[in-house]
Amino acid sequence: MAERKSEIFRSFPQALNKWNQPVLEQGRGRGRPGPRRPSRRQTGGRRWPSSEPPNPRCPEAPTDNEKAEFPKVRSSVSKENLVERLPSEILLKILSYLDVSSLFCISHVSKLFYQLANDDFMWYRIYMSEFGWKPKAVGNVAVKMEPAEDRSTGCWKWMYFRMMTGQEMNKWRGALRDIGPFTGLPQQTEWVLRNLNVSWELMLHTQRGQVVVLEQSRGYYLESSMIVHWSGGCLPSYQHINSIQLYGVRKEKLAWRSLILNLDMETHPYEVIGKDGKIRLACLSPGVVIGFWTGQGNVAFIMISLHFHRLVEKILLGSPVCPYSEPLDRPPVDDSDPKFGLHGYTLHFVLHNTRTQIMSGHFRRLSCSTIQQGLAEMKVISRTNVSQHRSLSGSIRLPWKREKLEGSVENCCIMTLTLLDDFQKPFWCVSTPVTISMVKKSQSFDYSGTDFLMVYRSSEGQVKMKLVWLKEQQQFFLVGLTLYVSILKVNAHFSTKYKS
Numbered sequence: 001m002a003e004r005k006s007e008i009f010r011s012f013p014q015a016l017n018k019w020n021q022p023v024l025e026q027g028r029g030r031g032r033p034g035p036r037r038p039s040r041r042q043t044g045g046r047r048w049p050s051s052e053p054p055n056p057r058c059p060e061a062p063t064d065n066e067k068a069e070f071p072k073v074r075s076s077v078s079k080e081n082l083v084e085r086l087p088s089e090i091l092l093k094i095l096s097y098l099d100v101s102s103l104f105c106i107s108h109v110s111k112l113f114y115q116l117a118n119d120d121f122m123w124y125r126i127y128m129s130e131f132g133w134k135p136k137a138v139g140n141v142a143v144k145m146e147p148a149e150d151r152s153t154g155c156w157k158w159m160y161f162r163m164m165t166g167q168e169m170n171k172w173r174g175a176l177r178d179i180g181p182f183t184g185l186p187q188q189t190e191w192v193l194r195n196l197n198v199s200w201e202l203m204l205h206t207q208r209g210q211v212v213v214l215e216q217s218r219g220y221y222l223e224s225s226m227i228v229h230w231s232g233g234c235l236p237s238y239q240h241i242n243s244i245q246l247y248g249v250r251k252e253k254l255a256w257r258s259l260i261l262n263l264d265m266e267t268h269p270y271e272v273i274g275k276d277g278k279i280r281l282a283c284l285s286p287g288v289v290i291g292f293w294t295g296q297g298n299v300a301f302i303m304i305s306l307h308f309h310r311l312v313e314k315i316l317l318g319s320p321v322c323p324y325s326e327p328l329d330r331p332p333v334d335d336s337d338p339k340f341g342l343h344g345y346t347l348h349f350v351l352h353n354t355r356t357q358i359m360s361g362h363f364r365r366l367s368c369s370t371i372q373q374g375l376a377e378m379k380v381i382s383r384t385n386v387s388q389h390r391s392l393s394g395s396i397r398l399p400w401k402r403e404k405l406e407g408s409v410e411n412c413c414i415m416t417l418t419l420l421d422d423f424q425k426p427f428w429c430v431s432t433p434v435t436i437s438m439v440k441k442s443q444s445f446d447y448s449g450t451d452f453l454m455v456y457r458s459s460e461g462q463v464k465m466k467l468v469w470l471k472e473q474q475q476f477f478l479v480g481l482t483l484y485v486s487i488l489k490v491n492a493h494f495s496t497k498y499k500s
Contacts, residue, residue, distance in 0.1 A: 382480070
């Protein structure tokens, strides 16, 4: 008997491999093992007999005995979603027991749950239970109970988040009232950002429809701006990126994402600003730096410089699909002043990198001298006035770091500019990388050194800096600084009608 059992167990794996060898189906959505149909070579040229095991792709109808022995099981193709078959009233009743965080998350499950999770009457009840009062006028919002198909969606949900963000803004508004005497910006911006526990998330949309999400690697706070750095992991090639989106994420508040920046690669071409032995730096306006591996198109890291102006409002009051738009705060019109809007400016100007401050200056009572080609010219530092010239501490360079690798790209840094109007309100704020280039023909009359030029251009204006490198002192001197502000920006801010 033992020998018979041993023979059976020895022959069983061979028969199983011959008649029931598993195979993974290659069809879409299939991956179940099933019996492989033997070839005609294995069956001696015979066709598959009807008495042998059938092909799993074409199952035969079960016999009456099989029906009685096994319960009826639906295939995965014919299986229906029983939850979605429930009436909308029942589903709304189930969703009404969820908190706001769970309701916000379940809205991303499907189109049906997105519509149900935005039900206006349900969000009306959430709004009333949270705040306990009814607003005086809310547009055309219907408060009465109506069928789910007829109600407009999203209105009370929008009001709920608007009230929540308004309360958050009022919570931090007191800390933002203390304005710096030099920058014209709230002095506690860094403190508020740290207490809000904001993380910066970068989304790269590729040509293949993929979305690469990057968590920030490092963040650097400076006097009037901050720099966020992303690196690590397998970053896509630059040629495959369609757009770059920057979000400020508050994870303790429903993981709410506020869109800060949205760049389309086709409309924002890059410009190479420097390189070293390992990295090439490219700049995308406004303030976006991409580091490429030398000789490759792969992205090594991404760095974005953010100005502090309205940065807290962009995070608290922005939405996941639309950036926060700054309200128009126009000064009162002064018809008695023939040069209204062309004088009384104050400039806070900083050159820095991710680690050190290279130069900082504060300039008052700036005026427009001429208007040419749609630009109002304001001279900040004159080449002929030696007392206005400023020395730069250290060399102009931009350090970078990627995991264990690090380096420094010479002749480029970050410029943070804050221009205040006559009422000491921010008028033009920008923080962006800039690079210097050598001037072929030297114009130095007071310095025996090499002349350099640093230029920044945008639709709002231009910045032109003239520098001299003194070899003996191993130091740069800023001997010229001129601002060119768009006259269209001046007219829009002061309600004037100046012509170029």
